[in-house]
Amino acid sequence: MSLVYIEKIPSNLRTAFENTVKAICSDLGIKNPDWLMIVMWAESRLNPQARNPKGTATGLIQFLESTAKDLGTSTAALYKMNHVQQLPYVREYLKRRIKERGVPKDAYQLYFLVHFPIAFGKADNTVLYSKGTSAYNSNPLDYNADGVVTVAEVKLFLNKALPVGYDKINLTTGSISSQTGRALLWIIGICFFVATGYFIVRPDSWQAVKALIKDFIKQTIKVFK
Numbered sequence: 283m284s285l286v287y288i289e290k291i292p293s294n295l296r297t298a299f300e301n302t303v304k305a306i307c308s309d310l311g312i313k314n315p316d317w318l319m320i321v322m323w324a325e326s327r328l329n330p331q332a333r334n335p336k337g338t339a340t341g342l343i344q345f346l347e348s349t350a351k352d353l354g355t356s357t358a359a360l361y362k363m364n365h366v367q368q369l370p371y372v373r374e375y376l377k378r379r380i381k382e383r384g385v386p387k388d389a390y391q392l393y394f395l396v397h398f399p400i401a402f403g404k405a406d407n408t409v410l411y412s413k414g415t416s417a418y419n420s421n422p423l424d425y426n427a428d429g430v431v432t433v434a435e436v437k438l439f440l441n442k443a444l445p446v447g448y449d450k451i452n453l454t455t456g457s458i459s460s461q462t463g464r465a466l467l468w469i470i471g472i473c474f475f476v477a478t479g480y481f482i483v484r485p486d487s488w489q490a491v492k493a494l495i496k497d498f499i500k501q502t503i504k505v506f507k
Contacts, residue, residue: 286316286445290328291365298366306373310380313456317389320453321396322372324443330368331361336420342368343375343396389453390437397421397436406434 284300291299307315319328325344326332333340338347340357342365350357353371360368379395383402386392394401398417401410411417413429423431423439441450 285319286448287319287323287328290323295365299369302366302369306369306376310373310376311385312376312392313387314389314452316452317386317392318372320389320440320443321393324393324440325396328365330363330365333357333361334420337416339420341371343372345371345375349375387454390440393436393440394433401433401436404433406432406437408433410436
């Protein structure tokens, strides 16, 4: 199934971009590649040339100049890259933050790794930055106008980045394919135990359906390949 917002990527880069995003998430233990797509959409509208006029933030996940330097590049160099060319830097950034903070359990925690790493795992009422700071001025997220931005308000911002009709529950669950796989495993397990009990009672029926069960197992294995 295609990733959310993948249609925003130029057609000539789309397949490579989608495959790379999926590979990044698989390698880093991020359960749902849609999470990374939504994070990048929230940060830059998936525009590798996006720049924050109030600072140095540039690119898909709004790399700061200091961050870019730490990754062995610069925001000027990142600005010249296309969508696919920037992804290795996205991967390396996330790899380092995950090593420091841990694997994000949902899209919100992934976003905090990008937006404000010290917020990772913090309670919703945690204050992240206050009026008068550069972070506050660069991020208009003070929705209740109380002079501070909290974890809950950043989560609300990410919710606002979802496409129309996208179920918010997907921000806290694995990909559809992984959910389907787990459901199939549960169904197979239940059927196995029910069938085992039945054939203990009716051993004469076992031979009649043995071939059918073998075929079913083969077909199930194909689903997971």
